[in-house]
Each structure stands twice: as C-alpha cells, then as structure tokens.
Amino acid sequence: MKLDDNTIEKKLSQLPEWEYYDNAIHTEYEFENFKDCFSAMSRIAFECEALNHHPNWSNIYNVLKISLSTHDADGVTDKDFQLAQAIETIVEEED
Known part of the structure; x- marks a missing residue:
C-alpha cells in the first residue's frame, strides 16, 4: 500500500541519508574505490532477491x-523502507 507524504517523512527520520522526491526515496x-562499491552492490543484490524488491x-x-x-x-511503500534499512546495514558493514 502506498504511503502518504507524512508517513514517508516520519519514516525518513530513521534514515538520514535518504531523501523523498519524485515519488521515490x-x-x-x-x-x-570501484571494487568497494561493486562489493556493496553485490551484497545489496542478494538482499533485493531475498525481499523480491x-x-x-x-x-x-x-x-x-x-x-x-x-x-x-x-x-513508496513499507517494502521500500525495508530494503532501504537493509541497504543501510550493508553499507555500514562495508565501512
């Protein structure tokens, strides 16, 4: 179910690296370097498949x-926030 703007803004307070515009976060x-970026992308890809999003x-x-x-x-739906949180966790682990 699509979230309203107020709900999106509230949820974004938990994800300070993310912004809402153009109907997406x-x-x-x-x-x-490129290798570290690609490594994170690979890990994110597995999470995307697991969430089917x-x-x-x-x-x-x-x-x-x-x-x-x-x-x-x-x-934007709860699925987007679930994936965003997973991405944040993956990127933090890469640091």
Missing part, C-alpha cells in the same frame, strides 16, 4: 545512486 553513497540504481566508479519505489503501488 533516494540516496547516494561514495566508496573508497529491486532498486533503480546507477554506479559511476566509486559512487552508487539508489532510488526506491514500488511500481505496483505507484509510490
């Missing part, structure tokens, strides 16, 4: 940009 991570993302050298929304709901 977004973040960007910068890693030491996949990001829109792009990678240029050591920078990973991620955008999450639920296409079926045409907006």
Whole structure:
C-alpha cells in the first residue's frame, strides 16, 4: 500500500541519508574505490532477491545512486523502507 507524504517523512527520520522526491526515496553513497562499491552492490543484490524488491540504481566508479519505489503501488511503500534499512546495514558493514 502506498504511503502518504507524512508517513514517508516520519519514516525518513530513521534514515538520514535518504531523501523523498519524485515519488521515490533516494540516496547516494561514495566508496573508497570501484571494487568497494561493486562489493556493496553485490551484497545489496542478494538482499533485493531475498525481499523480491529491486532498486533503480546507477554506479559511476566509486559512487552508487539508489532510488526506491514500488511500481505496483505507484509510490513508496513499507517494502521500500525495508530494503532501504537493509541497504543501510550493508553499507555500514562495508565501512
């Protein structure tokens, strides 16, 4: 179920690295090098498969940009926040 803007903003208070705009939540991570970035992407990919929820993302050298929304709901849902939290945990472990 699509979340309303107030609920999204409240949930984002738990994820300070993320922002809400264009009907999705977004973040960007910068890693030491391409290898570290790709390693994080690989770990995130396994989590995405486990949750059956996949990001829109792009990678240029050591920078990973991620955008999450639920296409079926045409907006942000709890699934997006569940994946965002998992991504945060993975990236923190990479540091």
